[in-house]
Amino acid sequence: MLATVIHAARDIRVEDVPDPQLSTGGDAVVRVVAACVCGSDLWPYRGVTPTREPHRIGHEFVGVVESVGADVRQVQPGDFVIAPFYVCDGTCANCRNGVSTSCLQGSWWGGDDRVGGVADGGQGERVRVPLADGTLFVVPGPVADDEVPGLLTLSDVMGTGHHAAVSAGVGPGDSVAVVGDGAVGLCAIIAAKRLGATTIIAMSRHADRQALAREFGATHVVEERGDEGVAAVQELTGGIGADRVLECVGTKESMDQALRSARPGGMVGYVGVPNGGPELPIRQMFNRNVGVNGGVAPVRGYIGELLRDVRSGAIRPGLVFDLELPLTEAAEAYAAMDERRAVKVLLRP
Template identity: 60%
Template sequence: MGTVRRGDLVVAPFMWSDGVCDYCREGLNTSCEHGGFWGSVGYDGGQGEAVRVPFADGTLVGLPKDAASDDRLLTALLSLSDVMGTGHHAALGAGARAGATVAVVGDGAVGLCAVLAAKRLGAERIIALGRHLARTDIARRFGATDVVAERGDAAVEAVRELTRGQGAHAVVEAVGTEQSMRTAVDITRDGGTVGWVGVPHGSGTGIDLGVMFDRNIALRGGVAPVRAYIPELLPDVLDGTIDPSPVFDLTLGLEDVPAGYKAMDERTALKVLVAN
């Protein structure tokens, strides 16, 4: 018997997975033996009037039908398909917990959702590193106690000044450049952890294994298995405990998807919602 039926309102993660292989059962749906990405050769993309979902019962998560009548709630629920789950993955990987100081490198949608996730996990202090005022305003709304606008060495100095020279217990890296990774490591407290979800791009990783070895810094992260997190996060979105909807700051029709990608690339939009 299938778990989803015609007419259901559902959320779809950014990868499909069968839900029954060893990896899926262990909560690592992104390594599913039969999984894949939307738009792979031979499969539909995820943006269209209709999409065929491989392994729909293992991939899709049903939502309350009345959620469709609440635009804000529906937008918040959409974040579970990627950015909220990815921010949660980063915060968990970094070890965000009650009483901890968490720093988040990156003010994109994932970084902002990591701030929200860290707050949800009980972090006492959350330092958001970002330079765009509209985005850092959202970070504060999501629970950031401090904002650092500097980059590079200046950012490291600022974070260490805020933390009595020690750095943060848990650091989220949500950018993926060599500089951002170096900053993440440099602002991590000895014995702390970097939660890495920024897709790597550029000439190098910025990781100095000698530094990490000497200071007992751990590195965890990778592609977020958001399907595994949806059942945990969904109730908190439905009851308003967390509201990731502000990360969507531009709504376009399906015919304007290219303009949406351009807006995000040019940083005139944080995250685009496509409404048909």
């Protein structure tokens, strides 16, 4: 079968690889209907994180179950499933606490699979899914093709944006500033609106993303950064800053922007993968009682509640996909996102 392999920075290839085989009794093989490229895939693509040897890449996909191991109970061949961007058993203490990204048996697509050999990446024709019962979410009933993009966002970006909002404690009537206008930041806007925020400030400098931000519920757009960005947020929030700030980038600059855009007593919900830092300035946080909460989003636990709103059309996160390519053109998908020609690319095997 075909699958995407990263060999080095800017060297993405779609190669013929062995077909996945059931091996543990608790696993499943899924035929991928759609996969996509994540902003965090760009770190190795850009060489910011090193690629020491060629390996599978991609961690967001939806598909149809082809076969399951003898011990699988919740999933059966023919099911349309959403895979979160990680593997989890759903039963350990951390999973029960809602932190399935810290599953005691968990693993990552394309990384080591603790229970059955090297894991496939998500960008391929098929994927062997370890711990299928805990990992895969079965979408009930028939799935129309135009539902696929929306469902695919539940694999990562919509759940991750939601996690930023939940971690920040967004509630009815809140003012919320969103730092980052990538797919996660845009989904964080959807999440903030869904949770009742009434002032939603998108910090964005790209006209097309600003338009999507407004469509998703942003009430204001701030283009400024740094001190001017802070001042602009304060002006929109009675002079004190936003109740909640959603940090969806992961750089030192974006976290600084987030912390300073929060009002005293406010909370920053962060989901941007911290890229080699930053370290948080605790004295500044202490003096203003600004908290920081979040991390790698346990999206598996959010799929159920978000799925209802996606299928009803109440939220439309699938709009973040502005380019669709065949899997064989994965290299172009990476380039398009790297060069900001696309917000997010959907790949069809």
